[in-house]
Amino acid sequence: MAIGQLAHKLAAEGRSVIHMEYGQPSTSAPAAALAKAHEVLDHEAQGYWESAPLKERIARHYAETQGVTIRPEQVILTCGASPALVLALMSGFAPGARIACARPGYVAYRNSLRALHMECVEVPCGAAERYQISAAALAALDPAPDGVILASPANPTGTIIPPQEMAAIAAVCARRGIRIISDEIYHGLSYTGPCVSALVHAPDALIVNSFSKYFSMPGWRLGWLVAPDDLVDAAYARMSNLFLTPPVLAQHAGLIAFDCAEELEGHIATYAANRAAMLAALPALGLARIAPPDGAFYIWADIGHLTNDSMAFCTRLLEETGVACAPGVDFDPVDGHRFMRFSFAVSTQLVEEAIARMVPWFARQG
Ligand SMILES: Cc1ncc(COP(=O)(O)O)c(C=O)c1O
Structure with a gap:
């Protein structure tokens, strides 16, 4: 919630923010x-x-x-x-x-x-x-x-x-x-x-x-x-x-x-493309330890080599690149300080833009 609030504050100040912190589709209900x-x-x-x-x-x-x-x-x-x-x-x-x-x-x-x-x-x-x-x-x-x-x-x-x-x-x-x-x-x-x-x-x-x-x-x-x-x-x-x-x-x-399978399967095709783009980008982000993303629209990544404070890490990522992601502490009170979650339920164009912003930023963290 704190990351979401900061993301909205930055957007209100005119910053370009990409919302990969929310676990929800960015599309509307079927037509x-x-x-x-x-x-x-x-x-x-x-x-x-x-x-x-x-x-x-x-x-x-x-x-x-x-x-x-x-x-x-x-x-x-x-x-x-x-x-x-x-x-x-x-x-x-x-x-x-x-x-x-x-x-x-x-x-x-x-x-x-x-x-x-x-x-x-x-x-x-x-x-x-x-x-x-x-x-x-x-x-x-x-x-x-x-x-x-x-x-x-x-x-x-x-x-x-x-x-x-x-x-x-x-x-x-x-x-x-x-x-x-x-x-x-x-x-x-x-x-x-x-x-x-x-x-x-x-x-x-x-x-x-x-x-x-x-x-x-x-x-x-x-x-x-x-x-x-x-x-x-x-x-x-x-x-x-x-x-x-x-x-x-x-x-x-x-x-x-229930009768709108064609439109809904179109969203899944978008998520599949986004997932593929994220998986292809992970080596450039230096993220090798991820959970197998079989389904949903998430990637759960171990960032323990970069930080011991996922909340501070995600806050800095947001402030410096405009890409909002969820810190692992939301999901795991014990080990979540060294994990983060990317949600790729946005458009493929936004996923590609997020990757372009994150690659140089992650390279600087190492
Ligand atoms: C695993 C899981 N269960 C339940 C919910 C709640 O969903 P709903 O909007 O249907 O209340 C969410 C929402 O993100 C979720 O991720």
């Missing part, structure tokens, strides 16, 4: 979804409402992409993945529950757990583990945690849990009574192979997802939770009490977004 929203705004009252067709469409999505059958009633529409995570935690676990999370990981996991009086059992995941929780790591936790939050592709690393490892994780969790929450918000954004839902191997998992990444609709505040049969009522009750319903406009637009 047909926007058109639908305009139409709905003109003709419909905006009350509390849940779209039955959208729930059905999401259920169909799992059948088509994962070969998994779920009932539309298991889909709880939410105002993004963030409330879906809160619902998953509150309906699946009690205060005091111990939930395993990969470190590095998305900062809201740790903070939401703390807010709900649950314990975050951080599992240090390094390069050898591709920065992901493994079946072996879960089997070794003593005592077994009550739950685990998986993220594949992950933020901040973009790494994907391979299908056979996902199966092994589900088997360990079934054996040890560990309930899975799978944050699948980056599904659809992969460069090395398909993303496998935890539902394929763990029918009792809670699945968090949203329209914020693949569908390019972060500000529309629309997402969903897939709850297993034993938790549907609990999750639905919490949604209704804490958040009511997601925006009507977003629900109509989201349904149409």
